[in-house]
Amino acid sequence: MRTRRLILIGFGSVHQALAHLLITRQARLQQDYGLDLQVVGVADRGGAIMNPQGLPLDALLAHKRAGHGVSTFPQGTALPDARTLARMAGYDLLLEASPVNLEDGEPALSCIRAALLQGKGVVLANKAPLVLDYRGLHQLAREEGGPLAFSATVCGGLPVINVGQRDLIAAAIHQVEGIFNSTSNYILSRMATGEPYQDALAEAQRRGLAERDPRLDVEGWDTANKLVIIANAVLHVPAHLEDVRVVGIQDITPADLAQARAKGEMIRLIATATREGSRWQLEVKPRAVPITSFLGGIDGWEMGVVFRTDIFEDIYMKIDERGPTATAAAMLRDVVNVGV
Amino acid sequence: MRTRRLILIGFGSVHQALAHLLITRQARLQQDYGLDLQVVGVADRGGAIMNPQGLPLDALLAHKRAGHGVSTFPQGTALPDARTLARMAGYDLLLEASPVNLEDGEPALSCIRAALLQGKGVVLANKAPLVLDYRGLHQLAREEGGPLAFSATVCGGLPVINVGQRDLIAAAIHQVEGIFNSTSNYILSRMATGEPYQDALAEAQRRGLAERDPRLDVEGWDTANKLVIIANAVLHVPAHLEDVRVVGIQDITPADLAQARAKGEMIRLIATATREGSRWQLEVKPRAVPITSFLGGIDGWEMGVVFRTDIFEDIYMKIDERGPTATAAAMLRDVVNVGV
Numbered sequence: 001m002r003t004r005r006l007i008l009i010g011f012g013s014v015h016q017a018l019a020h021l022l023i024t025r026q027a028r029l030q031q032d033y034g035l036d037l038q039v040v041g042v043a044d045r046g047g048a049i050m051n052p053q054g055l056p057l058d059a060l061l062a063h064k065r066a067g068h069g070v071s072t073f074p075q076g077t078a079l080p081d082a083r084t085l086a087r088m089a090g091y092d093l094l095l096e097a098s099p100v101n102l103e104d105g106e107p108a109l110s111c112i113r114a115a116l117l118q119g120k121g122v123v124l125a126n127k128a129p130l131v132l133d134y135r136g137l138h139q140l141a142r143e144e145g146g147p148l149a150f151s152a153t154v155c156g157g158l159p160v161i162n163v164g165q166r167d168l169i170a171a172a173i174h175q176v177e178g179i180f181n182s183t184s185n186y187i188l189s190r191m192a193t194g195e196p197y198q199d200a201l202a203e204a205q206r207r208g209l210a211e212r213d214p215r216l217d218v219e220g221w222d223t224a225n226k227l228v229i230i231a232n233a234v235l236h237v238p239a240h241l242e243d244v245r246v247v248g249i250q251d252i253t254p255a256d257l258a259q260a261r262a263k264g265e266m267i268r269l270i271a272t273a274t275r276e277g278s279r280w281q282l283e284v285k286p287r288a289v290p291i292t293s294f295l296g297g298i299d300g301w302e303m304g305v306v307f308r309t310d311i312f313e314d315i316y317m318k319i320d321e322r323g324p325t326a327t328a329a330a331m332l333r334d335v336v337n338v339g340v
Numbered sequence: 341m342r343t344r345r346l347i348l349i350g351f352g353s354v355h356q357a358l359a360h361l362l363i364t365r366q367a368r369l370q371q372d373y374g375l376d377l378q379v380v381g382v383a384d385r386g387g388a389i390m391n392p393q394g395l396p397l398d399a400l401l402a403h404k405r406a407g408h409g410v411s412t413f414p415q416g417t418a419l420p421d422a423r424t425l426a427r428m429a430g431y432d433l434l435l436e437a438s439p440v441n442l443e444d445g446e447p448a449l450s451c452i453r454a455a456l457l458q459g460k461g462v463v464l465a466n467k468a469p470l471v472l473d474y475r476g477l478h479q480l481a482r483e484e485g486g487p488l489a490f491s492a493t494v495c496g497g498l499p500v501i502n503v504g505q506r507d508l509i510a511a512a513i514h515q516v517e518g519i520f521n522s523t524s525n526y527i528l529s530r531m532a533t534g535e536p537y538q539d540a541l542a543e544a545q546r547r548g549l550a551e552r553d554p555r556l557d558v559e560g561w562d563t564a565n566k567l568v569i570i571a572n573a574v575l576h577v578p579a580h581l582e583d584v585r586v587v588g589i590q591d592i593t594p595a596d597l598a599q600a601r602a603k604g605e606m607i608r609l610i611a612t613a614t615r616e617g618s619r620w621q622l623e624v625k626p627r628a629v630p631i632t633s634f635l636g637g638i639d640g641w642e643m644g645v646v647f648r649t650d651i652f653e654d655i656y657m658k659i660d661e662r663g664p665t666a667t668a669a670a671m672l673r674d675v676v677n678v679g680v
Contacts, residue, residue, distance in 0.1 A: 021651060025510045032510070151507075157652040159507040166506075167491075167499035169673040170365045170372070294658075297637060304656075311361060311669035312497040313661050316644075318634075320654040329651035333509040 001034050004340065005091040007041035007050075009082045009111045010098030011070055014125050014152075015042070017328035018095070019057045025332070033336050040091050043082035043098075043107075047071025050079055052090050086111035089118065092340055095331055097125040097152075100216060100225070102241070105132040116140040116148065123334040125152040125327055127225040131241055134232040149334035150233075154226045155180055155303040157326030158319035159333075164234030164307065171309040173235060176273040178305035179298045180226040182321060183210045183217035184249050184269045188286075189300045192257045192266065207323060219248035220269060220284040227271040227282055230305075235273060237280050247285040260288045266296045294318075341374050345431040346675070347381035347390075349422045349451050350438030351410055354465050354492075355382070357668035358435070359397045365672070373676050380431050383422035383438075383447075387411025390419055392430050426451035429458065433678070435671055437465040437492075440556060440565070442581070445472040456480040456488065463674040465492040465667055467565040471581055474572040489674035490573075494566045495520055495643040497666030498659035499673075504574030504647065511649040513575060516613040518645035519638045520566040522661060523550040523557035524589050524609045528626075529640045532597045532606065547663060559588035560609060560624040567611040567622055570645075575613060577620050587625040600628045606636045634658075 008015045022029075022037055029035045038054035046069030049055065055076055063073045071078040079085050086094055094115035096108050108129045115122050116137065124130065129137060130150060141148035154160045155178075164173075179185050183204040190200035201218070204210040216222045224244040231239035249269050260267050265288040274281045289296045294316050298304045304318025319326065348355045362369075362377055369375045378394035386409030389395065395416055403413045411418040419425050426434055434455035436448050448469045455462050456477065464470065469477060470490060481488035494500045495518075504513075519525050523544040530540035541558070544550040556562045564584040571579035589609050600607050605628040614621045629636045634656050638644045644658030659666065 021510070025651075028510055158655060159503055162507055163499055163503065166677065167502055167673060169669075169676045170361070170368055171669065292632065292637065294637070297632065297634070311365075311672075312666050313659060315498060316656075316658045316660075318656045319652070320656075322653065326652050329509075329511065332651075333507060336509045337506065 001030060001036050003036045003038060004093060004335070005038050005040045006093050006095055006335070007043075007085055007091045008039060009043050009086065009094065009096045009108065010126070011042050011044040011064055012097065012099070013324040014097040014327050014331070015095070016061060016064065017324040018097075018331055019061055021325070021328055021332055023057050029336070035336060037335065041085045041088065042070045043085045044070045048079040048082055048085040049073045049076040050085060050088065051076035082107045083110050083114065086114040091120065093121040093123060093335060093338070095123045095335070096129065097331070100126060100128045100222070102128055102131065102221065105129050109133065112137060113140060116144050116146050119144045119146045121147045121338050121340040122149070123152070123331050123338065124150040125331055127153045127222070127229060130232070131225045131228050134229070135238060147338040147340060149338050150229070151334050152327050152330035153229055155305065155319060156321045157330045158303060158305070158317055160230065160305050160317065161233050163315070163317065164230065168234075168307060168309060168312055168315075171311050173307055173309050174275050175308040176230055176235070176305065177295065177308075178226075178271050179268055179295060179303055180271055181217050181223045181269060182301050182303050183214070184220075184223070185298065185302065186300050187218065188249060188252065188257070188267055188269065191252070191254055192261060194254065218250050220246040223269055223271045223284045227273060227284060231273055231280065231282060235280060239280070239282060243282055245283040245285070249286050252286055263288070264291055265289060266291050268295055268298065270295060341370060341376050343376045343378060344433060344675070345378050345380040346433050346435055347383075347425055347431045348379060349383050349426065349434065349436045349448065350466070351382050351384040351404055352437065352439065353664040354437040354667050354671070355435070356401060356404065357664040358437070358671055359401055361665070361668055361672055363397050369676070375676060377675065381425045381428065382410045383425050384410045388419040388422055388425040389413045389416040390425060390428065391416035422447045423450050423454065426454040431460065433461040433463060433675060435463045435675070436469065437671070440466060440468045440562070442468055442471065442561065445469050449473065452477060453480060456484050456486050459484045459486045461487045461678050462489070463492070463671050463678065464490040465671055467493045467562070467569060470572070471565045471568050474569070475578060487678035489678050490569070491674050492667050492670035493569055495645065495659060496661045497670045498643060498645070498657055500570065500645050500657065501573050503655070503657065504570065508574075508647060508649060508652055508655075511651050513647055513649050514615050515648040516570055516575070516645065517635065518566075518611050519608055519635060519643055520611055521557050521563045521609060522641050522643050523554070524563070525638065525642065526640050527558065528589060528592065528597070528607055528609065531592070531594055532601060534594065558590050560586040563609055563611045563624045567613060567624060571613055571620065571622060575620060579620070579622060583622055585623040585625070589626050592626055603628070604631055605629060606631050608635055608638065610635060
């Protein structure tokens with residue numbers, strides 16, 4: 001049995017779901033994978049808490065749900081912030097699921113670099129650090145020998161990155177198309193049935209799937225973030241956010257959706273990476289697609305991707321993901337698979 | 341650069357496609373994976389040929405396409421049969437893609453056991469050996485330390501087994517549903533447009549995707565084979581073919597298809613594994629599903645699967661596979677990933 005000590009940066013819906021999984025799957029993880037996973041530190045916006053013996057997760061979840069920050073949790077030692085926690089030596093893996101911050105990536109970037117510089121493993125659900133510094137973080141991970149896994153950053157539980165990196169061996173990919181943001185997809189699906197935009201957005205936020213800043217979802221930037229990660233990780237293109245042409249769904253009207261429907265089409269927010277000679281064209285924009293097509297059939301809370309390749313022909317994947325658990329499960333998958 | 345010597349058992353459409361990939365992807369495999377792959381032996385029904393310096397694949401493919409068995413190829417040493425080739429010491433990986441033989445699994449089973457007993461790696465596209473002796477082969481591989489990979493056995497290039505084994509970590513799977521046989525799916529899709537059964541079957545055979553014995557496809561046994569492999573590899577159920585209730589498409593009429601279509605449905609040959617308490621119910625049968633559903637949308641040459649899980653919710657995957665190349669590519673993927 002290997003004991004692995006985790007610290008969690010961010011304690012919102014994804015890491016709360018992960019804490020719940022660590023409680024309910026503890027016996028399974030021990031039995032099937034020989035892994036005893038302990039959370040020895042957690043940080044949220046208000047501070048951090050650590051306990052080298054392992055934090056009691058049930059009690060910590062109850063404390064957080066009662067509206068308290070983690071730093072006031074009595075069964076541990078309070079620390080001022082996430083960075084201080086990440087610089088401590090007493091853990092094996094840092095898990096990052098703090099809110100997406102595209103301005104400077106903080107506090108995630110500092111925390112991840114602190115972990116990698118100590119040779120520790122890092123598992124990400126937060127896309128911003130990869131979007132801002134994909135190459136730098138990977139170089140640091142290679143130099144210091146710590147694994148860096150991020151299968152949870154694209155389509156939550158759907159193993160888009162893993163299939164792209166591990167299964168499409170020796171293939172030339174011509175095109176990647178995908179619907180990567182379930183909030184905007186859900187909003188479009190509801191608007192297509194006549195529901196007002198604000199109601200659909202409010203429901204998405206209630207379910208804990210919308211980003212805190214809904215502009216990330218509806219203006220297409222969350223989708224573009226995922227496209228940048230796929231470009232770097234699967235297509236081996238050193239793309240940045242400014243390389244993506246982005247148009248969101250904010251100007252789509254119920255009339256547009258009704259007009260599309262009359263033609264047997266549905267408007268979806270679609271990310272596309274298309275190879276043109278030695279270059280890739282990256283874009284995110286609302287497109288009308290046949291309702292009977294694969295992308296047209298990615299409805300409501302679903303997300304999906306199409307890899308158009310030479311030797312594997314066309315591979316389609318989608319997930320129906322109605323809460324943060326599948327993203328947390330993808331982080332747990334990475335924790336098991338990195339094998340530190 | 342690691343040199344790896346391969347022997348190929350069977351030299352039908354899949355291994356001919358693989359030989360073509362080894363020629364066209366040689367530089368890519370060397371550059372991206374540091375692998376120099378050489379084919380040092382090939383067996384077909386008429387005998388075998390070996391050459392420790394590596395067989396010239398272009399010339400061997402031309403020889404085979406001209407209607408000659410491999411054992412008469414001049415640039416090598418003839419051997420009497422596949423088993424003799426598999427017992428030779430001078431290779432690293434045995435690749436098996438001979439015709440499915442559910443009677444006794446030969447010559448595949450003897451060849452695979454000979455390779456595993458020597459501690460060599462095995463990569464399978466042939467389902468029969470796993471269906472007949474999944475546990476025995478895996479035990480032998482564990483004992484002797486050689487890898488045993490078979491991602492090509494289920495849905496060709498679609499990484500169903502890999503996603504099930506590597507990505508659905510710590511999940512409870514409630515149900516697996518799938519369309520695993522593109523020949524019968526193609527026949528049903530053509531029959532739904534009014535084409536006679538025999539014409540659709542002949543076209544499938546012309547494209548090299550139908551099993552040599554079409555009863556494997558249309559009577560559901562190929563689908564059942566794949567379900568047995570998924571049950572063992574992903575669900576950890578020691579299932580055998582006799583545990584699967586199998587009904588084929590041979591009694592489906594154009595009238596049945598027209599009747600379904602009038603209700604917005606399509607008849608597909610669907611494999612299902614359903615957990616019922618601690619047991620699994622395994623069955624293959626034609627079922628009418630809504631045309632707009634994921635399974636209903638798996639049309640023509642497509643194959644696909646749905647994993648219904650707890651923590652990853654529902655994951656859907658499908659592939660559009662019109663020839664043997666994607667299955668050969670899946671074998672190549674396994675050769676690279678087993679890392680011997």
